[in-house]
Amino acid sequence: VGSGLRPDTWERFVRRFGPLQVLETYGLTEGNVATINYTGQRGAVGRASWLYKHIFPFSLIRYDVTTGEPIRDPQGHCMATSPGFLRFHDRTGDTFRWKGENVATTEVAEVFEALDFLQEVNVYGVTVPGHEGRAGMAALVLRP
Numbered sequence: 738v739g740s741g742l743r744p745d746t747w748e749r750f751v752r753r754f755g756p757l758q759v760l761e762t763y764g765l766t767e768g769n770v771a772t773i774n775y776t777g778q779r780g781a782v783g784r785a786s787w788l789y790k791h792i793f794p795f796s797l798i799r800y801d802v803t804t805g806e807p808i809r810d811p812q813g814h815c816m817a818t819s820p821g822f823l824r825f826h827d828r829t830g831d832t833f834r835w836k837g838e839n840v841a842t843t844e845v846a847e848v849f850e851a852l853d854f855l856q857e858v859n860v861y862g863v864t865v866p867g868h869e870g871r872a873g874m875a876a877l878v879l880r881p
Contacts, residue, residue: 740765744780745850770795772823782823797823833862833871840873849875856880 738760751757761774763782770793774783785795798815799808807815831842842860849858857878862871 738762747779774822778822780824784822833873835862835870835872837870842873845873845875849877854880 740762747759751759759774759777761783762771763774764771770785771789772783772785773789774781775786796815796817797819799818800806801808810816832839833842834840840862842862845860846858849855849860855877857876859876861874861876863874865872
């Protein structure tokens, strides 16, 4: 049980430890809606249980991926969508800006992960005094 695994990490974990039941949670601390992947769908962010939705009612709405704006019906109301399971399409929070360029941490991490002598990679942006934006930093774990 934990706070979400990337699909590639999930695959490696199950390969190493066998067919385990993996349970994931998302948004418990940083979000305003929490979801739980309790059925073991790899790569899914999960879904809200009926109990959670009863205690903390919410609706998921459709939005235009280009503008980021909600899609509205002719009366101006936001249009609801049914999730099935939720999945990340683009993890915009996993980006940082450096010298006017957007950098996707996942893209940088994929380049590092292609190196067979690295076991784990985590890429993130850090502030640099006197500079705007964030510089890229990577935490690496070497394979034994």
